[in-house]
Amino acid sequence: MQISITQQEHVTIVAVTGSIDTLTADTLVTALLDEVTAGRTRIVAHFGGVEYTSSAGLRVLLSTLKEARQRGGDLRISDIRPNVRQVLELSGFTSILKCFADVDGAVASFANVGGAR
């Protein structure tokens, strides 16, 4: 798994490539929570390169989402592949996590609410 972090319009884009499992999830949650605790609480998880996730990836997403929202930000996700989307849907995550077809739409969505939430 590889992680690439960039800033765009006051939004932090965390692009993930590869597989998220119990081994790699720790690295990902550390990277995401480092951003949130540094005050960069508007996060887009760009999942276009994520070919696989187990429930370990769900733990990462929910941990980050909670931390970000409790600090006035949010975690949003883009470019989810069908097999990953299925895991999110079955687990009831699509009702609490905002999903976007592409990263630009996810970044723009933060501007629509003034960025505070």
Added chain:
Amino acid sequence: MAEPLASDAERILALSPFTLDRLGDIRQFLRVTLAELGCAGATDALVLSVDEVCANLVEHGTDGLAPGPTRVSVRRSGDDAIIVVEDRGEPFDPANAPTPDLVSDWIDRPIGGLGWFLVRQMVDELQYDSVSTAQGMLNRLTLIKRGAASASPSGRA
């Protein structure tokens, strides 16, 4: 070159020791094996299921190590794919796994506890046995995906 295996021959991956960095090997073994068996359409469902099962063995083991050797075997029976995971850790029947919360709002949603739920969504049968062997007790978990040989790639049970 080796003779091709019969389509119903059992394929085995033995992991000793089994550590979390072998999860990727397990997934790759399943992708290759299920394709060979003509069950590629069930790959997503079975890769996820077996990954969850095996990750649990290590998480409930000690020092990041699954207790004792772990063995994953795959075979096809008719149109069904049958996967057996064996280990020598503490007995655990997944029938006793708690029901997850899928509906609470984000702030109340517990983190974790979805692994066994996903396994149950992905396979048609999940059978646990604790087996007595000459080397001691053995946990044997059998996962059955019916119609795996004709499943569509998204593969939900």
